[in-house]
Amino acid sequence: MSITIKDVAKEAGVSVATVSRVLNGSCNVSDESTKKVNETIARLNYSPNFLGRNLRKCETNVILVIMPTSEHSLYSKIVMGMQDYAGQVGYDIITAVSYSTSTAETRQMNMLFNRTVDGVILLGTQYDADSLNKLAENYNVALCCEGVKGANVLTVAVDDEQAAFDAVATLIKKGHKRIGFIGTNSSAISSTARENGYIRALKEYGIEIKNEYIYKESYDYDCGGRAFEYFNALAEKPTAIFAVSDLLAISAMHKAIDMGIDVGKDVAIMGFDNISMCEWIIPTLSTVEQPCSKMGELVVAKLIENMNKTTKDNHYYTVDHRIILRESTGD
């Protein structure tokens, strides 16, 4: 089999307890012993078996991040922020992709139940509020990026309603009065919150809310294009469009270009997320930036805090968003 702490102890001429002490940086061990042990560890190329260690300590120092898709650079950036911070405080981040299926998500959650990880962060989830609340009673769970209505679970996200308000207000201040909204029928709280922000902005600036300017389907790429076709067929076409995701905005934009419409001039388009692609396409896309690193860091920090608490923090923390103007809005 593989080499164990026992082998090291025997070779170094000390007890396993001493080796363990060296391994865990206890101060109650002589310099001589420390040296001997470290030498043999290096010589035998010993690496402690974490299954044994974790079993004994009842902790793994590993956090699992479950995301609906790995093709979303927003998530990638958030996970990066998580890893940065987690590494600093001695935790590892592992990720799993659920592909938005509850079966995969359930399966992955097993790592929480079977004690393979200390906690789970969900970047958008299939779970409903009740399930989440029950889950959070016994386990360390956090939501990031996407809250769940009615869930009293630690959450970190932008203020979606306010962010959408700011985005639409920006368009209005540019002179737009007919503003289309591309949303989704998903149960995602962010989608409805952004719709609410859109509506509030119109109201506050005294613009009539028209149902024909609200198009809702799904987050799939093609839906953006379909939305644009729909808007473009209206008698009074919108002069600006706000989409709840960059991908939808990009899809709409490309449909517009296909139709020979000058995006940024004939029509202004604004997305949400600030994924990398926004700067890679022509024209570049105006959008609402989510502070990915900060979100990742904060949710990990709060989750770890929760691990040592009996009464868990279940706040909904919001982080600052930022409007970024690029060519698609004529900037």
Next chain:
Amino acid sequence: MSITIKDVAKEAGVSVATVSRVLNGSCNVSDESTKKVNETIARLNYSPNFLGRNLRKCETNVILVIMPTSEHSLYSKIVMGMQDYAGQVGYDIITAVSYSTSTAETRQMNMLFNRTVDGVILLGTQYDADSLNKLAENYNVALCCEGVKGANVLTVAVDDEQAAFDAVATLIKKGHKRIGFIGTNSSAISSTARENGYIRALKEYGIEIKNEYIYKESYDYDCGGRAFEYFNALAEKPTAIFAVSDLLAISAMHKAIDMGIDVGKDVAIMGFDNISMCEWIIPTLSTVEQPCSKMGELVVAKLIENMNKTTKDNHYYTVDHRIILRESTGD
């Protein structure tokens, strides 16, 4: 503490051994006991502690996938293929991102050394051949997508040389004689193999190889644009460009558009990978498709096979590529 197999046994009025047998689907247990045990498991909401189980069984049934970036949809698709297959054979896939740093990669490899996972699949790695060979002696390691020269380690990838040959041959058959190549200076075997394929294609079709048509920098997005600027400044500009990655091709394409050049007509551009973005941009990008699902499935299958072998399979398996023609080559 949390509920254990002992609690279940006591509650069900049987021994822990019987509970364990039920848990592991042993046939040597009476229907009555099975029923009683399953009932109490459900009632107590018991979930076995895998740290104990894994420690005992010396296996975790978990495979770690380390990738340089999670922003590459090629990798996402491959991991999806891995998960599909792994799930079927009772394995879990977890992922970690190294951000192309050897420190992160080394840290993540610890999960292999400390027995937290049964094997590791590297989607492009910082390790050199010697390190990999030594690693593969004692652990279950596989490379996917990107081989390492001189490494005798289980590898699954496309035939990069032949794929590049086919791509360039396709351009030649379309009548192109001045073909630019955008590569990288990275040590990645795929990059040089694709360059070799490019050169062989020119040779076989009797076209002179000119150094000025070969531009090499890095995989960063901007390099594609710089490459195009360079080509466009030549006295005899290439009429077609083959890039070793879709992102480089897209960057070059956008630079061309910026310069008012009609991609697909004035210049043909072909990428490599067939990432989702190829179909999302205008014009759509011709490219070489890598069979992601198949690659993921194959590498997991072979790696699991290796786990039960004393002499490990260290073959370099190639999977079929496919040329996809879209608007960027005038199709």
Next chain:
DNA sequence: TTGTATGCGTTATCAT
């Protein structure tokens, strides 16, 4: 078919 007992590799407690 079932139960008892052992050990997986580690840390922590208790002596010394």
Next chain:
DNA sequence: ATGATAACGCATACAA
């Protein structure tokens, strides 16, 4: 400062 040993939760060899 160090060592002997119990315990973490589980699967399994062995006995019954």
